[in-house]
Amino acid sequence: MRGLLYLLLLWACVPSWAGHAYAQFGDVKYPGTFHHFDYVNPDAPKGGELVLVSPTRLSSFDKYNPFTLKGNAAPGLSGLVFETLLTGTLDEPTTAYGLLAEDVSVSSDKRSVTFRLRAQARFNNGDPVLASDVKYSFDKLTSKEAAPQFRTLYAEVIGAKVIDLSTVRFDFARANPELPLIVGNLPVFSQKWGMKEGVSQPLDKIVTDLPIGSGPYKIGRVVFGRDISYDRDPHYWARDVNVRRGLFNFDRITYRLYKDNTAQLEGFKAGEFDFIQSFVAREWARAYTGKSFNSGQLIKRELKHGNAGDFQGFLFNTRLPKFQDVRVREAIGLAMDFEWMNRQLFYNAYQRVRGYFVASDFEATGLPDAAELALLTPLRAQLAPEVFSAPVPMPPRTEIDPASGQSLRDHLRQAKALLAQAGWTYREGALRNAQGEPFTLEFLDNSGAMGRVVTPFAKNLEKLGFVVNYKVIDFAVLQKRLDVFDFEIISNRNVGSESPGTELMERFGSKAAGTEGSGNFMGIQDSAVDALLEKVISSKTRPQLITAVRALDRVLRHGHYAVPHWYGGVHRVAWRNGRFEQPAVTPRYYQPEAWAVSTWWATRDNQATLAAETRGQP
Template sequence: MRRPLARFWTHCCLALGLGVAGNAWAAHAYAQFGDIRYPPGFAHFAYVNPAAPKGGEISLVPPTRQSNFDKYNPFTLKGSAPPSMLSMMFDTLLVGNMDEPTTAYGLLASDVAVAMDRMSVTFQIHPQARFHNGDPVLASDVRHSFERLTSKQAAPQYRTYFGEVKGATVLGERSIRFDFVRPNSELPLIVGSLPVFSQKWGLAGGVHQPLDQLVTDIPIASGPYRIGRVQFGKDITYERDPAYWARDLNVRKGQFNFDRITYKIYKDPTAQLEAFKAGEFDYMQSFIAREWARAFTGRAFERGELIKAELQHGNAGDFQGFLFNTRRDKFQDVRVRLAIALAMDFEWLNRQLFYNAYSRVRGYFVASDFEAKGRPGPDELALLNPLRSKLPGAVFEQDVPQPPQTALDPASGQTLRDHLRQARDLLQAAGWTYKEGALRNAKGQAFSIEFLDNSGSMGRVVTPFAKNLEKLGIQVQYKVIDFALLQKRMDVFDFDIISNRTVGSEAPGTELLERYGSQSADVEGSGNVIGLKDPAVDALLDKVVSATSRPELVVSLRALDRVLRHGHYVVAHWYGAVHRVSWRAKAFARPTDLPRYYQPEKLVTTVWWSPNALATAPSTAAQAVKKAP
């Protein structure tokens, strides 16, 4: 019989009326702050159809800028893995859901215990858990996965993400403990999200090949899908495993219903959209307002063959902007960064290009409780005052910075011309003056900016922005390159300004260390695109990851948002309040109710099903997989 999953935390056990279990307090799920929706013995998540039929197949395109793939290993820095490989193939110890941001239930783990001092967590592995090759998932496999992912052979993001985990100790065949550097209520969720793979992946002659040398070897994982038909570098099909060990668990009930899910990759976005209209694939998401308004039209939409919908959600807004590479000397002065931001006229862009479909990104935690407002209150000051010597006085004396706004009527507010005058003065104060047809520093070097893009879609934004910058004497180059080259240049920080989007989070935490922490600024491939090294930011990040309650998390994130916004590290972009998606009507059936927090691609591949599903099992995936040339 499956043991109930337990959650343990010290700050709410008495309120729950729980009993003592050794050195820990137990309940049926782990929640970072005790907010659990589903009771013990729940049947399935509320947003799924538990009777959804299995069968059918769909094709879609990745919602990213990916233009190819050249490996089957999603854990290394070099190269590109197929889209959605992690979610399709790799099970984790715990699994979250689309209703709760900081709660997880058991998947590979049938039980989890967090020590009273919060310095360790112990997992019991589900006795039925199996890899695709039929082997049981054992504690030694979990430890192997952890050690490989935190080695230098893996992408550096994993070392940062698991950076507060001391190590993993096998306690028994199906029992493993993770020890922590310090108490952190989020760490059980972090180690619970560890992708687990078999020790036999990459094993040859009794010796494990280095992880970064596993390129075309098919991972041995335990998830709902295996790799099926592949057109290497272009298309990949995932085939549902009819013997998937967790198919009847409550955390998987009504999910992963399609027999085959194919991802098609197009290098040209226009060709991609036309292929969708022509029936080459079944679903896509639109991120461009003009495209949504003018290109998602035609007879297929008029006849109802293609559905066009704006799906509501409760997600925090996505953070998006032009990010400065502060490793470059020209961007190290905050006045320069602010001056460049003043030259972008969002209100004009929204009217002329975006059909007024967007709202302006104000801070780093968009449309959430974590946004800083006004001047710091007593709760924020308690965190900021000890850092006063490391922060500009404006953090304490001024309202949190807002993106510049332009007005059609000069009498009602500032115009672009006003902003450009301010920018000119800021640049001059920073040592940049207009000479010999260009903005130059004291050495006579001209100020130039290179914008990189992989699709060309950002060109219509960069063009008017560049014209405004050129009025200041800044030379602008806009270059469209292949995504693989763009990714490589980002990995080694060889860029001036890059357009970047980060999906919003309802509970930001440890991932912020990798995004804004000093320790990741010089690590190739890290998420610290800005190159931020700020002791005050590091101190606030420490407060974020050590928060033991939701109010503590909120105030620490507001203080962090305030400090980052005073640094003017980005030219803020925009965000939308809905998911704009389109799909082929005959390809999908779906539940009536939407979950609160979700990304549409995951909703489609996880929860929707085929209205004409056949009770036929997919072909053996292993027979369809071919080694890459």
């Protein structure tokens, strides 16, 4: 098999895969004989506990199934309980190595990929992981029983076919070098999960049945809706496999959920949990202080990383008529005074988000170059002339800028003119359309953290005549409203990617715009955007991918679908001292929680504490 793959490698003239791994672009870093990843300690001791909070806005949970639309799944399930055919690394952006699968091979026409499963792979009930389980998982996730984003993600996968007990093949609608990575990341679960009297239940009817996965942890103690613990499986099948050696070292991982940021931070200071990431600069500067930090009981660090910048912004729901005119959306964006916010609220901790792929190779700049024009010119009739004639839009600076000589007042005048062109003028104390209806704006939030940002933004918008309402609701209610696109403006963050691809169809594609539960919150339905998305996912080399994503970024930014927020170049993290140790090597691409959960290990005191607690249990 490896010899055949080597010949195909030469035939394709692109170093894209090896028997033990698959790489979308470039070389595979680790050879088939590698012992462990460079960023782990292969001899890390097992034991102890890590207590966390959810890194998302989740304030409660009501199910153990992370694959369906309704409800909120407990945090940690996907990464701790379920596993995939391949696993990515924290030092390569577009390469994955065999986890459940020991061998991966791509056909010469690149229209299919075949995986051979490891003989020792087991679910947590002791059953072997079979090719039929892989097919079952794929069929369930692409059915209407699962959340709709899976159907978008696997849209170009024709189907899965069982070749024998341990071999499964995925067939593709077309050659796409990202597809082997996409199906390699398929979460696999047992056909017995949710089975009642020997009969499989629909996936969306599996709610609180304990998952049957193959991951290193099982669900342990639960305070349903509030806290959940995962206990390390002592019989975990992959504990000595190279892609898992030195990983998942804690005997117990617990998540505690809190109703708001204030309660969460006070809980951390009180020792209720061990590790937290801060997303609010003001809190980081003013609230992560006190005796516990001064004494060293709590450690506070800004950790460097090589990740692409995250996109964050206020998103418009363009399904609503009042947001369908691009001039209106641009005008609203002109009212944000980021420079004032950065000085007064953020302690100058941030830079302004410029586009959807900030601080990466994929960010559009200036005018389109020749490579971008080759993609954009066939779409000229569908695009605004400015896409070709004007530099890519940059968020306006709202202090007097020597380069432009403009201030916030100038930008508000420009916004007023744009609104007038769109049919909105100030009269009778408000901004009104031809029918006399006032222009109202509702910002939805679940935590209240955005209040201090919306307040100065609203004051500028009110100068233009907008009637602004800021509404705080529970996260569960917000999630339900997002699923059916029942909102006007929300704040949202997308984690940056070193290799954007098919997930962008879910975020910007026309089909996703009409699919409840999708990530296309902005409701973008644009044939030119769809055409560029096709170029992105069909890119065969990294230079092609860079050009396609830059062209996409350019078109989206000219569409003014969001008011860009801000980003930072470091992870702000705090943890309890004396309980953990870290590997000597910090990876390049990582999120703090996943890095801590997977590569850190407990000190002897930590291990002793959990051991004593366990002995005291009945």
